[in-house]
Amino acid sequence: MIRLEKVSFSYLPGVEVLKDVTLEVREGDFLAVMGENGAGKTTLIKHFNGLLKPTQGRVLVDDVDTGSATVAELSRKVGLVFQNPDHQLFSETVEDEIAFALKNFGFNRAEIEERTDQVLRLLSLEEYRQASPLTLSGGEKKRVALASVLAWDPKYLIIDEPTIGQDYEQKSNLRKFLSEISREGRTVVVVTHDVEFVAECSCKILLMAAGRVIASGPVEEVLTDRELIKKGALTLPQLVEVFDPLSRLGFPKAVFGVEEASELLMENLRRLKRG
Amino acid sequence: MMIHYKSFKFKKGFTLLHRLDPRVKFFLACVNVVGALVLGKTLPLLVILASMLPLTVVGRITKEWLTVLKGASVFAAVIFALNFFFSVVGVTGRPLDFSIAMALRFLILISSFSIFFLTTAPDDFSLAVQKARIPFDVSFALTMAMRFVPVLAAEARSIADAQRSRGLELEGRNLLRRAKNYLPILIPLVANSLRRSMELAEAMESRGYGVKKQRTSLYSLKFRRTDLAALGLAVLALFFIVFTRIYVKIPTIVG
Amino acid sequence: MIEIEELVYTYPEAGKPALKDVNLQIRKGEFVVLAGPSGCGKTTLCRCLNGLIPHFYGGDLSGKIQVAQLDVLSHPTRELAQHVGLVFQNPENQLFSLTVERDVAFGLENLGLPPAEIRRRIDWALEAVGIGKLKDSAPHELSGGEQQKAAIACVLAMRPSVMVFDEPTSFLDPASAKSIMETVAKLNRELGITVLMVEHRLEMALKHASRMVVMEKGGILADGDPREILSGAAEKLRGIGIPKVAELHRLLAEKNLIPPPVSLSPEEFSAKLMEALNR
Numbered sequence: 131m132i133r134l135e136k137v138s139f140s141y142l143p144g145v146e147v148l149k150d151v152t153l154e155v156r157e158g159d160f161l162a163v164m165g166e167n168g169a170g171k172t173t174l175i176k177h178f179n180g181l182l183k184p185t186q187g188r189v190l191v192d193d194v195d196t197g198s199a200t201v202a203e204l205s206r207k208v209g210l211v212f213q214n215p216d217h218q219l220f221s222e223t224v225e226d227e228i229a230f231a232l233k234n235f236g237f238n239r240a241e242i243e244e245r246t247d248q249v250l251r252l253l254s255l256e257e258y259r260q261a262s263p264l265t266l267s268g269g270e271k272k273r274v275a276l277a278s279v280l281a282w283d284p285k286y287l288i289i290d291e292p293t294i295g296q297d298y299e300q301k302s303n304l305r306k307f308l309s310e311i312s313r314e315g316r317t318v319v320v321v322t323h324d325v326e327f328v329a330e331c332s333c334k335i336l337l338m339a340a341g342r343v344i345a346s347g348p349v350e351e352v353l354t355d356r357e358l359i360k361k362g363a364l365t366l367p368q369l370v371e372v373f374d375p376l377s378r379l380g381f382p383k384a385v386f387g388v389e390e391a392s393e394l395l396m397e398n399l400r401r402l403k404r405g
Numbered sequence: 406m407m408i409h410y411k412s413f414k415f416k417k418g419f420t421l422l423h424r425l426d427p428r429v430k431f432f433l434a435c436v437n438v439v440g441a442l443v444l445g446k447t448l449p450l451l452v453i454l455a456s457m458l459p460l461t462v463v464g465r466i467t468k469e470w471l472t473v474l475k476g477a478s479v480f481a482a483v484i485f486a487l488n489f490f491f492s493v494v495g496v497t498g499r500p501l502d503f504s505i506a507m508a509l510r511f512l513i514l515i516s517s518f519s520i521f522f523l524t525t526a527p528d529d530f531s532l533a534v535q536k537a538r539i540p541f542d543v544s545f546a547l548t549m550a551m552r553f554v555p556v557l558a559a560e561a562r563s564i565a566d567a568q569r570s571r572g573l574e575l576e577g578r579n580l581l582r583r584a585k586n587y588l589p590i591l592i593p594l595v596a597n598s599l600r601r602s603m604e605l606a607e608a609m610e611s612r613g614y615g616v617k618k619q620r621t622s623l624y625s626l627k628f629r630r631t632d633l634a635a636l637g638l639a640v641l642a643l644f645f646i647v648f649t650r651i652y653v654k655i656p657t658i659v660g
Numbered sequence: 661m662i663e664i665e666e667l668v669y670t671y672p673e674a675g676k677p678a679l680k681d682v683n684l685q686i687r688k689g690e691f692v693v694l695a696g697p698s699g700c701g702k703t704t705l706c707r708c709l710n711g712l713i714p715h716f717y718g719g720d721l722s723g724k725i726q727v728a729q730l731d732v733l734s735h736p737t738r739e740l741a742q743h744v745g746l747v748f749q750n751p752e753n754q755l756f757s758l759t760v761e762r763d764v765a766f767g768l769e770n771l772g773l774p775p776a777e778i779r780r781r782i783d784w785a786l787e788a789v790g791i792g793k794l795k796d797s798a799p800h801e802l803s804g805g806e807q808q809k810a811a812i813a814c815v816l817a818m819r820p821s822v823m824v825f826d827e828p829t830s831f832l833d834p835a836s837a838k839s840i841m842e843t844v845a846k847l848n849r850e851l852g853i854t855v856l857m858v859e860h861r862l863e864m865a866l867k868h869a870s871r872m873v874v875m876e877k878g879g880i881l882a883d884g885d886p887r888e889i890l891s892g893a894a895e896k897l898r899g900i901g902i903p904k905v906a907e908l909h910r911l912l913a914e915k916n917l918i919p920p921p922v923s924l925s926p927e928e929f930s931a932k933l934m935e936a937l938n939r
Contacts, residue, residue: 165833166833166834166835166836167803167804167832167833167836168803267698267699268698269698294830294831295698295827295830296698297697297698297860297899297900297901298697298860298898298899298900298901299697299898299899299901300698301901323833323834325834326863326904363833363834363835363836364833364834364835365834365835365838367904368863368903368904368905368926369904369905369908369926371905371926371927371930372905372908372926372929372930372933375930376930388904388907388908388911391904391908392908392911392912395908395912395917395933396912396915396917399912399917399936399937400917402937
């Protein structure tokens with residue numbers, strides 16, 4: 131469990147980027163941290179592996195205070211994938227890129243090979259094994275960055291803005307992938323402001339605004355709450371906009387998928403027309 | 406980094422010092438440096454260093470200036486130690502005074518230019534460079550370099566964070582190993598800078614850079630009375646330095 | 661306003677062309693949204709419109725590109741800049757000065773305008789995008805959305821008749837993205853500027869658009885009225901991310917529950933749904 135107790139943080143004296151944040155990420159959680167740019171989302175997750183230490187309060191990773199462990203020790207458990215893959219890719223080949231962290235964490239050669247094979251397959255990157263990461267497209271780079279972290283099998287996987295610059299199909303593949311590894315029991319935390327992406331993940335949401343956590347709860351609750359959405363500078367998912375006014379006719383508010391929406395309407399439209 | 410880039414970064418302000426013509430400010434910094442070079446003893450150098458303090462008060466940058474001094478003092482200590490060691494081993498007359506003076510020279514050099522950069526907007530700087538008949542391309546490149554220093558610093562930080570999160574250790578005693586460990590930070594930093602400069606070039610091109618032979622300029626530098634007065638003072642100081650160098654026997658205060 | 665005929669383009673040292681036989685005519689005052697999966701050639705097409713391709717990038721180009729009655733191939737980008745403004749994805753790398761004012765001034769100074777005129781145009785452009793108050797701010801102190809508005813003002817101040825936006829909102833959060841779209845729509849509506857916008861957020865962009873162009877693998881797959889395109893077969897459009905209301909509308913229209921064409925916004929859909937219920 132990652133636990134933040136009354137955490138405040140400021141880069142410059144007097145300007146608090148996080149204000150009195152208390153939260154828990156439990157094992158097996160699938161969590162989306164949402165909020166507008168500048169709400170403190172990235173600052174928050176940099177506390178999870180000790181890159182930042184709180185100015186007040188404390189952060190515990192499996193009961194270890196991040197103040198008393200190195201970033202490398204914490205990262206073994208908490209894998210952080212950064213927003214911009216260009217900030218980490220530097221090796222000559224994709225294979226070396228993935229091996230880099232494995233070497234740092236002291237895996238032996240056989241293990242490195244095995245794990246590299248495994249993640250390349252998992253993220254459909256096998257054909258790029260010998261390619262230079264710098265020549266790949268944006269979407270492929272993002273996948274290599276994710277693979278390079280998944281390779282050491284961190285207990286907690288934290289991903290910062292994975293959908294930025296991704297097209298529809300890439301996003302939908304990513305959503306399937308994350309849902310799958312979450313079902314297999316891995317703890318997954320996604321930082322994003324992409325409402326439609328989150329709407330179709332069955333996860334919990336932690337909504338932030340101006341350095342504070344202003345709401346936390348399941349997707350069905352948070353993404354249907356007009357007030358909260360406004361405070362978090364997000365937008366309502368499209369289908370919620372459609373179903374919100376229909377709720378007085380007995381429809382559910384929390385409808386996120388097109389299939390589900392069309393079935394609901396088809397079943398009930400004829401009935402309503404008659405009535 | 407021991408001397409933080411922020412110590413040289415322009416701090417917005419509207420004080421007398423900020424409004425002074427950049428050419429005058431640059432000249433002032435040069436006078437200080439000349440003083441530091443021609444007067445090789447502790448006492449006059451201390452006077453020069455102390456004379457900067459009121460200037461920083463006028464420009465409301467005393468805090469930043471002191472930070473620069475603090476950062477630079479580490480290097481100054483090294484300079485002092487080296488000079489002291491070699492002059493004791495060698496035959497130089499007054500090792501202590503000489504070594505302190507050498508360290509002070511360094512401090513004056515760094516801190517007088519930090520005053521210049523702290524109070525001169527890069528855009529003004531570029532105007533001044535243009536006035537000196539240096540082509541716009543060159544002055545523009547200088548402005549850009551200044552504008553992107555903080556961006557680059559933030560990027561370096563972000564890259565370091567990403568690599569540390571992949572188990573890269575930047576601490577440790579072995580210097581060679583440490584240098585090698587900086588590669589995963591340097592390579593992305595250079596690659597990104599190249600990418601960024603491509604994008605900047607595209608944006609500049611798209612905004613008509615170089616379409617007319619004669620560019621105009623929204624602002625131009627105007628030499629005002631305060632500039633003239635400041636220039637006069639600076640020239641006076643220069644004379645005083647030269648005079649001291651030639652005619653005054655400066656006492657050695659230490660060693 | 662934009663005329664492209666049989667355009668084929670290959671980047672230097674690339675094996676296959678990035679654009680294959682592109683034909684596109686855009687009239688004055690249109691608001692065209694350009695959609696398509698990553699790597700389909702959208703950005704490449706944008707670069708062709710102000711001559712970055714081929715003048716800046718090199719490579720092999722054949723065909724004809726004319727923008728604002730100017731032949732792109734025979735005019736360098738810096739000359740085209742007064743007629744075609746290009747706004748890029750990353751706002752940070754489009755602003756190079758210390759204040760917003762001087763950044764907007766940059767292009768105008770390049771044009772050799774007198775200072776008084778520069779000042780007038782800066783005020784006008786900043787007001788038009790709604791950031792008049794930020795004139796003296798440093799670009800790096802602004803939020804991403806404000807930075808992008810400043811970048812738009814920089815281009816707008818040069819008074820282009822066509823503005824091309826290459827994924828202007830991809831780094832922004834939903835609220836800022838919405839505000840950028842509204843700003844662009846206003847420029848199109850009130851100033852009559854012809855707009856071509858590459859955008860993934862179709863649910864936000866299409867409601868302002870008069871036309872939609874879909875690209876795939878370097879060619880144009882569909883071109884026409886957004887509602888009509890989205891009412892057609894969904895299979896071939898799968899990659900572009902059809903807005904959910906449009907998709908929902910299409911499914912219901914297939915069952916004859918509500919009439920086509922599809923809606924582009926939830927409000928529109930709700931209204932049509934109510935109409936269908938009351939009939």
